[in-house]
Each structure stands twice: as C-alpha cells, then as structure tokens.
Amino acid sequence: MELKTPLYDVHVALGGKIVPFAGYLLPVQYPTGVITEHMAVREKAGLFDVSHMGEIVLSGPDALNNVQMLLTNNFDDMEDGQVRYSPMCNDKGGVVDDLIVYRIRSDCYMMVVNAANHDKDAAWISSHLTGDVQFEDYSDRIAQVALQGPQSEAILEKVCAKENIPPKYYTYTKDVEVAGCRSIVSRTGYTGEDGFEVYCAKEDAVKVWNALLEAGKENGLIPCGLGARDTLRLEAGMPLYGHEMNDEITPKQTGLGIFVKMDKQDFIGKKAMEEMGTPTVKRCGLKITGRGIARENCPVYVGDRQIGHTTSGTHCPYLGGAYAMAIVEKEPAPLGSTVEVEVRGKRIPAEVVKVQFYKR
Amino acid sequence: MSNPTNLLYAKSHEWVQDMGDGTYRIGLTDYAQKELGDLVFVNLPQEGDEVEVGAAFGDVESVKAVSDVYSPVSGVVCAINEELLDHPEMINQDAYGAWMIQVNEVSDKEELLSAESYEAFLSEEA
Numbered sequence: 001m002e003l004k005t006p007l008y009d010v011h012v013a014l015g016g017k018i019v020p021f022a023g024y025l026l027p028v029q030y031p032t033g034v035i036t037e038h039m040a041v042r043e044k045a046g047l048f049d050v051s052h053m054g055e056i057v058l059s060g061p062d063a064l065n066n067v068q069m070l071l072t073n074n075f076d077d078m079e080d081g082q083v084r085y086s087p088m089c090n091d092k093g094g095v096v097d098d099l100i101v102y103r104i105r106s107d108c109y110m111m112v113v114n115a116a117n118h119d120k121d122a123a124w125i126s127s128h129l130t131g132d133v134q135f136e137d138y139s140d141r142i143a144q145v146a147l148q149g150p151q152s153e154a155i156l157e158k159v160c161a162k163e164n165i166p167p168k169y170y171t172y173t174k175d176v177e178v179a180g181c182r183s184i185v186s187r188t189g190y191t192g193e194d195g196f197e198v199y200c201a202k203e204d205a206v207k208v209w210n211a212l213l214e215a216g217k218e219n220g221l222i223p224c225g226l227g228a229r230d231t232l233r234l235e236a237g238m239p240l241y242g243h244e245m246n247d248e249i250t251p252k253q254t255g256l257g258i259f260v261k262m263d264k265q266d267f268i269g270k271k272a273m274e275e276m277g278t279p280t281v282k283r284c285g286l287k288i289t290g291r292g293i294a295r296e297n298c299p300v301y302v303g304d305r306q307i308g309h310t311t312s313g314t315h316c317p318y319l320g321g322a323y324a325m326a327i328v329e330k331e332p333a334p335l336g337s338t339v340e341v342e343v344r345g346k347r348i349p350a351e352v353v354k355v356q357f358y359k360r
Numbered sequence: 361m362s363n364p365t366n367l368l369y370a371k372s373h374e375w376v377q378d379m380g381d382g383t384y385r386i387g388l389t390d391y392a393q394k395e396l397g398d399l400v401f402v403n404l405p406q407e408g409d410e411v412e413v414g415a416a417f418g419d420v421e422s423v424k425a426v427s428d429v430y431s432p433v434s435g436v437v438c439a440i441n442e443e444l445l446d447h448p449e450m451i452n453q454d455a456y457g458a459w460m461i462q463v464n465e466v467s468d469k470e471e472l473l474s475a476e477s478y479e480a481f482l483s484e485e486a
Contacts, residue, residue, distance in 0.1 A: 028424070029397060033397055033398045034397055034398050034422070034423045034424065035398040035400075035423065036398075038423075227397070227423060227424050230424075231423050291401075291403075292401065292403070293400070293401050293421050293426070295426070314423050314424070315400035315401065315421070315423050317400075317423065322401075344419075344426075
C-alpha cells in the first residue's frame with residue numbers, strides 16, 4: 001500500500017495524474033502537461049511536492065566522525081548553514097545512495113536521502129554507527145516543497161522575510177517563517193535552475209504549498225509533477241540513483257569523482273576504490289542526432305563493438321531534442337566523437353557531449 | 361472532446377475512418393493522446409509497407425515513454441501523414457484530425473466499436 005504525502009488531496013484537487021513512485025502516491029503531471037511544466041521552471045517557476053524524500057539526523061559528539069566515515073565527500077571544513085552533496089558507498093565502492101547533508105551544528109547533521117532508498121539507507125547508516133552518536137529518522141514528520149526557476153526568489157520574498165532567505169546556492173536558513181510556518185529554507189534543487197527547497201512540519205505542508213502557489217501566480221508559477229522533475233534533472237545532466245548510480249557502480253565510474261575525497265583519512269569504500277585505481281569507464285552525455293529517443297539501457301556502439309549503455313534518456317523540452325546519459329568505455333568515446341545507440345533494434349547516431357546539456 | 365460518430369474505434373485506442381474509396385485512415389483516439397501526454401516523437405511505416413490486424417505499425421513517444429500503435433486492419437500503407445514526423449504535438453492538439461497512416465487493399469479488419477460503444481468501453485475501463 002502506497003503512502004500519501006500531506007499534499008495528496010491538494011494534488012488531486014489540482015487535477016494531478018497520480019502514480020505510485022518510491023512507495024508514495026505522487027502526481028506525475030498536472031493538466032498542464034510535462035512540457036509546459038518543464039518550460040515554466042526554465043523560464044518562470046514551478047512548485048514540486050518532494051515530501052517523499054527522507055530526512056535522517058545524526059547528532060552527538062561523534063556525529064561528524066560518523067558522517068565522515070559513511071560518506072565519500074569531506075565535511076570537516078563545513079560551517080553551520082552550509083549544504084553539501086555526497087555519495088554514500090558500500091565496502092566495494094558501489095553507491096548505496098546519493099544525498100545532501102545539512103550542517104545544523106558542529107555536532108548535528110541532517111541527511112536528505114532518496115525515497116526509494118530510505119529503508120535501505122536507514123538500515124545501512126544505523127548499522128554502521130560507532131561511538132557516541134544518535135540516529136533519528138524524521139522522514140514521516142517532515143514535508144518538503146521545492147520552488148524552482150528564475151522567479152523563485154521573487155516569489156519566496158512575498159511569504160518569507162528577505163533577511164531569512166539564504167543568499168547563496170547550497171546554503172540554508174533554519175527556524176525561519178514561510179507563510180507563518182516554521183521552516184528550513186534551502187537554496188538547492190534538482191532542476192538546474194536557481195530555487196529553494198522548503199522543509200516544514202507535515203501539518204504545515206498545505207499552508208506552505210498554497211501560500212507559495214498563490215504568491216507565485218502573477219510570476220507564472222505552476223505546480224509541476226514527477227515527469228517534469230525527471231526531464232529537468234536530465235536536461236541539466238544531474239544523475240539519478242537507480243539510473244546513473246547503483247550498488248555496483250562507484251562514484252568515480254559515473255562522473256562523481258570530485259565528491260570522493262581520497263585524501264580523507266578513511267571512509268567506507270575507500271579501500272576498494274584505491275584498489276580499482278583510475279576507472280576505465282565514464283559517464284558521458286549523448287546528443288541523439290538521428291531520429292528517435294534513446295531511453296535507459298540502450299546499448300552504445302562504436303562500429304561493431306558495444307562500449308557501454310545508456311542510463312537515462314528522453315526528449316529534452318527546453319533544448320528541443322533527444323538526449324541521453326551513458327556509461328561507456330573512456331578510450332573509444334572522446335568528446336565530439338560519433339557513436340551509435342541501439343533503440344528498439346535500430347541503431348541511431350549520437351554525438352558524445354558534456355553531460356551537462358543545459359546550463360543556466 | 362467527444363468521439364466523432366463517423367469513425368470506428370479499436371479497444372487499443374486507435375480510430376479508423378472509412379474514406380469511401382476502399383482506403384482507411386488510422387489515428388490515435390483523444391483518450392489515448394490524453395493518457396500518453398505530450399507527444400514528442402512519432403515513428404511511422406513507409407508507403408508500401410504491409411500492416412496486420414493487431415500488430416504494431418508504428419510508435420509514439422511522450423517525454424516519459426514509448427507506446428506502440430496497433431493496426432486495426434490488415435492491408436498496405438498507401439499514404440502516411442508526414443507532417444506528424446516534424447509535429448507530433450498535432451496528435452495532442454487534434455487527435456481526430458491527425459491521421460497517421462492510410463491503408464488500402466484491406467484484407468482483414470478487427471471488430472471495431474461505434475463511438476457510443478467505445479465511450480461505454482472507456483467508462484468500464486476507468
């Protein structure tokens with residue numbers, strides 16, 4: 001039985017087409033459709049319910065030590081109010097999940113994890129804790145709304161005091177009021193645009209959602225579903241767990257090496273990645289130049305040899321073409337070269353490009 | 361949008377128009393385009409290709425997924441709506457204007473529904 005987010009009734013009232021996703025019932029799109037929703041975020045603003053995401057908090061004298069051991073990025077130079085992205089790896093260097101970390105205090109860190117991995121993450125984290133640290137799972141008490149797009153700041157200013165709005169990307173403010181509700185306001189997102197993610201108590205979710213939607217009306221803000229969330233992240237070249245990453249792929253093999261700090265004293269997966277050395281595969285972007293749309297798991301060829309497979313792919317509405325991400329052997333597929341992607345039995349040409357297809 | 365009464369309908373959500381000259385036009389129903397969402401790609405057969413009852417003759421892709429389009433008749437493709445190749449959104453805008461293929465030499469037809477029966481079928485499905 002799927003769970004409902006606190007905004008479920010609101011989505012239904014707005015005409016959202018509800019689908020099961022990661023154990024939750026969420027709108028894949030509203031009557032406006034994926035393309036209109038996608039374009040709203042690129043040009044104006046869109047509002048997403050992301051309450052399905054999980055929030056796990058580690059606190060206590062050994063909280064930092066545990067975060068350092070669990071995650072591949074470095075957190076010892078982080079300050080209160082900062083947000084940092086990181087993979088979390090298993091002993092073999094494969095990715096358990098990718099997440100973002102909020103430093104609440106020097107001895108308190110909030111990790112926001114993928115809904116689909118929440119149970120796996122909670123079990124993984126709690127079974128690897130050492131020392132004096134407390135594990136708390138707030139996932140079913142916290143709602144999250146993402147306001148994304150160039151108009152986001154102008155909209156947020158109408159329901160949140162200007163001085164409480166985080167000024168820089170990947171920073172946040174806490175204990176601030178959004179529409180009168182106590183919230184964390186984070187300048188982060190998953191769309192490739194400027195924007196905010198607002199965390200509040202689940203009881204306040206409807207009030208925060210409605211206030212933002214109302215405030216943003218004249219700015220062109222519309223509600224957006226999971227469909228646009230996926231096309232937006234793909235167009236911006238952002239990886240999605242289960243596609244560009246999984247328990248078998250190391251962060252280095254999927255273009256996330258800059259989030260793996262090998263000079264850090266130790267972390268889970270470090271030894272395995274040391275032994276593997278420099279990866280021979282990479283994540284690349286493919287611009288489909290032939291007719292067709294490559295989806296995930298399409299074989300990629302150079303001549304007769306398969307060099308890898310696609311991990312995600314769709315038609316990107318803002319760029320107006322088909323794009324895919326792929327994990328391929330490095331050598332035969334330099335930037336600018338032509339490869340072939342097999343789409344339902346037919347090979348179509350594609351150009352190897354940088355994975356960030358769209359940059360604001 | 362209501363389903364035109366001069367067309368016949370397949371349970372797999374294609375419509376068929378008898379052109380009166382032994383040829384039939386085939387397209388996707390309005391229900392189908394709504395379910396599929398914004399279409400961004402259409403793949404059609406070529407003139408002269410044979411189509412077969414119940415077999416896929418082409419596909420349409422939305423941003424999210426690809427779906428086969430099945431032929432409600434057996435015959436030979438005598439025309440395709442080339443405009444759709446560059447403008448797949450025409451199916452979203454006018455499902456009953458945006459025919460996909462025209463078929464002649466029809467040798468077989470599946471049991472097709474009237475507009476009324478198709479609507480009854482849709483309400484059972486829902």
